[in-house]
Amino acid sequence: MFRFFESLVDPYVDQTDDTPPAKLWPFLRTWTRPFHRLFGVTAAVSVVVAFVEIGLIWYMGRVVDLLGTADPATVLAEHGLELTLAALFILLLRPATQAIDVLLLNNAVLPQMGAMFRWRAHSHVLRQSVGWFEDDFAGRIANRIMQTPTAAGDAIFQVFDAITFALAYLVGAAILLWGADPRLAIPLAAWLVLYGLLVRWTMRRVGPASKASSDARSMTTGRVVDAYTNVHSVKLFAHEGEELRYAKEAIEKTRTTFGREMRIFTVMDICLVALNGFLIVAVVGWAILLWAGGTASVGAVAAAAALVLRLNAMTGWIMWALSTFFRSLGVVAEGMETIAQPISLRDAPAAKPLALTDGRIAFEDVSHHYGGTQGGLDGVTLRIAPGEKVGVVGRSGAGKSTLVKLLLRFYDPEGGTIRIDGQDITQVTQTSLRHAIGMVQQDSSLLHRSVMDNIRYGRASATDAEVERAARQAQAHEFILDLQDGEGRTGYAAQVGERGVKLSGGQRQRIALARVILKDAPILVLDEATSALDSEVEAAIQDTLYGMMEGKTVIAIAHRLSTIAALDRIVVIDDGRVAEEGTHDALLAAGGLYASFWARQSGGFIGTAAAE
Numbered sequence: 001m002f003r004f005f006e007s008l009v010d011p012y013v014d015q016t017d018d019t020p021p022a023k024l025w026p027f028l029r030t031w032t033r034p035f036h037r038l039f040g041v042t043a044a045v046s047v048v049v050a051f052v053e054i055g056l057i058w059y060m061g062r063v064v065d066l067l068g069t070a071d072p073a074t075v076l077a078e079h080g081l082e083l084t085l086a087a088l089f090i091l092l093l094r095p096a097t098q099a100i101d102v103l104l105l106n107n108a109v110l111p112q113m114g115a116m117f118r119w120r121a122h123s124h125v126l127r128q129s130v131g132w133f134e135d136d137f138a139g140r141i142a143n144r145i146m147q148t149p150t151a152a153g154d155a156i157f158q159v160f161d162a163i164t165f166a167l168a169y170l171v172g173a174a175i176l177l178w179g180a181d182p183r184l185a186i187p188l189a190a191w192l193v194l195y196g197l198l199v200r201w202t203m204r205r206v207g208p209a210s211k212a213s214s215d216a217r218s219m220t221t222g223r224v225v226d227a228y229t230n231v232h233s234v235k236l237f238a239h240e241g242e243e244l245r246y247a248k249e250a251i252e253k254t255r256t257t258f259g260r261e262m263r264i265f266t267v268m269d270i271c272l273v274a275l276n277g278f279l280i281v282a283v284v285g286w287a288i289l290l291w292a293g294g295t296a297s298v299g300a301v302a303a304a305a306a307l308v309l310r311l312n313a314m315t316g317w318i319m320w321a322l323s324t325f326f327r328s329l330g331v332v333a334e335g336m337e338t339i340a341q342p343i344s345l346r347d348a349p350a351a352k353p354l355a356l357t358d359g360r361i362a363f364e365d366v367s368h369h370y371g372g373t374q375g376g377l378d379g380v381t382l383r384i385a386p387g388e389k390v391g392v393v394g395r396s397g398a399g400k401s402t403l404v405k406l407l408l409r410f411y412d413p414e415g416g417t418i419r420i421d422g423q424d425i426t427q428v429t430q431t432s433l434r435h436a437i438g439m440v441q442q443d444s445s446l447l448h449r450s451v452m453d454n455i456r457y458g459r460a461s462a463t464d465a466e467v468e469r470a471a472r473q474a475q476a477h478e479f480i481l482d483l484q485d486g487e488g489r490t491g492y493a494a495q496v497g498e499r500g501v502k503l504s505g506g507q508r509q510r511i512a513l514a515r516v517i518l519k520d521a522p523i524l525v526l527d528e529a530t531s532a533l534d535s536e537v538e539a540a541i542q543d544t545l546y547g548m549m550e551g552k553t554v555i556a557i558a559h560r561l562s563t564i565a566a567l568d569r570i571v572v573i574d575d576g577r578v579a580e581e582g583t584h585d586a587l588l589a590a591g592g593l594y595a596s597f598w599a600r601q602s603g604g605f606i607g608t609a610a611a612e
Contacts, residue, residue, distance in 0.1 A: 005108040009034050011116035018343040020124070024333050027340055028152070031120060035113060042104045042160045047168040049101050052094055054172030057310065058179075059086060061303025068298055105160050110153050117149030121339040129345035130410040131370075139225025140218045141338055147214070148335030155328035162321030166314065173307055177283070181296050184304055187282030194275055199319065202268045203326045209261040210330030216257045218334065220250040229498070265323060272319055276312045283308045345412060345430075353432035357421045358386035359522045359553035361407070366416035367576075368406055376402045378576035379416070389554040391564030393597060394573035400557045403573070404525050407555070409433055420523070438521035442528035444512035446500030451480050452492040454500075454511055458519035466518060467492070473544050474514035479507055517548055524549060526556040561598055570594060 013034055021027040032039070063083075066075055076083075122145055133141070170192065177184040227234055227243045234243055287304040290296035361384040369376040377399045384390050392400050406413055409425055418425050425433055438458075446454045455467045462470075471477045471492075483494040485502065500508040516524070526545070542563075558564045565584040572580040572587070572594050580592050587594035 001103070002107055005103045006111065008038055008108045009112045009116075011112040012119055013116075015120060016123075018127075018346050020336075020340040020342070022336075022340055024329060024336065027336055028155075028332070031117065031152075032113065032156075034116070035109060038104070038108060039156075039160075042101075042109060043164050045097070045101045045104060046160050046164040049098055050165045050168035051172050052097060053310075054169060054176055054307075056090070056094070057303055057306050058176050060306060061297075061299035063299075064302045065297050065299030105157065109160070110157060113156060114149045114153045117152050118145065121145045121148060121335075124339055124343070127343050128341070129343075130405070132341070132344055136338070137219075137222030137226055138229070140222030142225070143218045143221040144335040144338040147218075148332055148339060151214075151328040151331035151335065155325050155332065158321040158325040158328070162318060163325065166318045166321070169314065170311075173311060176307060177304060181287075181290055181300060183290065184283060184287060184296075184300075187279070187286060191275060191279045191282065194278075198268065198271050198275065199322055202264060202319065202323055205264045206261065206323050207326045207330045207333075209257070209264060210327035211334045212330075213254070213257040213261050214331040214334040215337075216250065216254040220247065220254050223247050223250050261327075268319055268323065280308050280312055345409070347429050348427050351427055351429045354420060354423060354425075354428040354436055356436050356522055360384070360386045360419075360421050361523070361553060361555075362417075362419045363403070363406075364417045364419065366406060366413045366418060368402055368411060368414045369576075370411075371414075375399070376576055377406070377413075377573075380573070380576070380578055382571060382578060382581075384553055384555065387551060387553055388569065389549055389556070389567040391567040391570040392555060392557045392573060393559070393561065393564070393570060393594065394579075398573045399576040400573055401527065402576075404439070404527055404555065404557065407525070408437060408439070436521055437523045437525060438516040438519045439525040439527065440509070440512050440516050444500070444508045446496050446503070446508055446511060448495065448498045450489070450493050450495055451483065451511060454496060455492075455514045455518060458515035458517070462518055464492075467514075470514040470518040471511075473517050473547070474510045475544065476507070476510035476514050479510075513544070517544070522552055524552045524554045526554070526558075528557060528559065572597075 011034075015031075015033070017030070021030055066079055069075070125141060125145060174185050174188060177188055224247055227247065234240060284301075284305045287296055287301045291298065291301050361382075363380050363382040366380045367376070367378050369378075375397060380399070380403070382403075392403065394400050402411075405411055406418060407425070409430055412426055420428075420433075420436070447457065451471075452464070452467055455470060456462050458470070459466075468477060471480055480494075481491050483503075484490045485495045485497075487495070489495060496502050496508075496511075500511070503511070554567070556564050556567060564570060568583070569581060570584055570587055571578055572592070574593060580587055580590065580594055582590070588598060589595075
């Protein structure tokens with residue numbers, strides 16, 4: 001039974017949308033589209049449940065009237081079958097109706113919708129560009145990804161568990177009172193007007209207040225996670241106090257915004273108690289007056305009393321449901337600031353997989369300043385022949401890393417074109433482009449998974465033996481065998497910690513090298529690939545690095561010039577432009593920037609005195 005309801009909607013149905021609606025209601029309508037038919041069924045069942053409850057109160061009034069018309073034997077003789085059928089309805093059909101109601105809501109809608117929202121949100125965010133991530137806190141992004149589906153689920157739950165039920169119940173109550181005596185509906189109508197005004201006052205305030213409170217919570221999460229992620233820097237500079245003060249600003253904002261939100265609910269609760277007192281006195285008092293005047297039966301009075309007492313109990317729940325509904329919408333609206341942002345860097349509409357033949361790379365008058373006027377590249381033209389090994393050097397900030405980021409299409413050039421084997425990389429799929437490029441970065445952060453999983457990230461289909469072979473080539477196998485994590489896992493099964501913090505910089509770098517060796521991509525990019533290695537380990541894997549380069553087109557960025565001196569060509573970038581290019585010997589003979597870098601080196605690094 002549970003499986004039937006849980007399988008009514010597939011939460012992982014493909015709904016890729018690079019530009020989600022920016023407004024709340026269109027966004028919710030679009031993202032809940034697979035559930036629309038199920039929502040209709042759930043609403044209908046909720047209405048039936050409400051009318052059953054109203055009918056039950058009406059029937060209790062009828063029973064009171066029946067008991068007053070004759071002696072017990074006569075009542076049982078004349079109405080025994082009716083009472084028996086009513087009992088069977090209450091015992092069997094009423095629970096069955098409510099069971100369907102809760103199965104639809106609790107098993108068919110809520111788990112699947114939460115999963116669908118998280119899946120779609122995570123899928124959408126993962127397709128954002130690297131630059132998009134660089135502009136926000138990872139903690140805040142994750143917080144919005146996690147809390148938005150919960151809030152959307154809460155909103156949907158309140159719609160069908162409370163709001164639909166309550167509206168149907170109020171309509172049924174009005175019909176019941178009108179049927180007993182039309183005059184009994186007058187105080188109910190007056191109360192509804194006042195109740196509606198209170199609801200309107202509350203809802204106009206609770207949505208914005210909830211959004212502000214949610215935004216403050218996300219900011220707090222972002223700042224706290226930022227401190228935890230960079231805890232080594234926090235400890236190194238003894239900045240625990242600074243981090244606490246930084247977090248306290250966000251925590252205090254969370255406290256004050258949440259306090260303002262709670263003030264709204266306090267006013268709502270006080271007004272609600274007064275309104276409910278009016279409802280009880282008005283309806284029950286009027287019913288008693290009508291009974292005293294002989295125009296209403298005892299059963300009508302009993303039904304009216306039961307109804308308003310039930311409404312009295314429900315009104316707080318309804319108001320809380322409404323406030324929860326609008327509060328949840330506020331959280332969804334805040335989450336939309338992340339998950340409804342359009343994908344800024346997309347595949348072209350007719351993009352095809354990269355057809356790699358030779359590995360020829362051409363930068364043609366490429367400029368990129370990250371939306372500003374300084375930094376990056378300025379009119380760079382650079383052609384790299386198939387299989388050529390090119391070293392790239394320059395001062396810090398000269399544009400070396402920008403060159404690589406543009407090649408990987410982490411950003412699109414603001415001017416010019418980058419081609420691989422004659423194909424504009426903006427016109428091929430990003431996935432195929434990055435499959436063709438293997439890269440080892442200076443800061444080789446790892447996933448918080450096992451060593452085996454991290455190396456296999458280079459090629460998901462690789463066997464354990466292939467993973468181990470790559471680790472041996474990267475001079476990593478021996479230290480991997482000695483690893484053990486806090487849960488007793490050893491060797492390749494050991495977890496490396498978030499960003500690989502349980503390993504030394506050199507160990508992380510060698511695992512990153514093993515990952516790229518396993519990937520075996522035809523284009524290889526080395527961005528300070530040996531910067532974290534000591535001289536002995538670097539010397540041990542030099543042959544591995546040169547072996548990796550065989551048959552590949554290579555771009556190697558380095559400050560340690562000895563690591564690139566033997567490459568086919570060296571390109572010097574300065575202030576975003578190609579300043580010099582040639583072989584190591586030719587550049588030394590020219591006596592330009594490269595020669596000055598080489599002369600100033602201490603321990604193999606470019607001097608930083610002239611660095612930007």
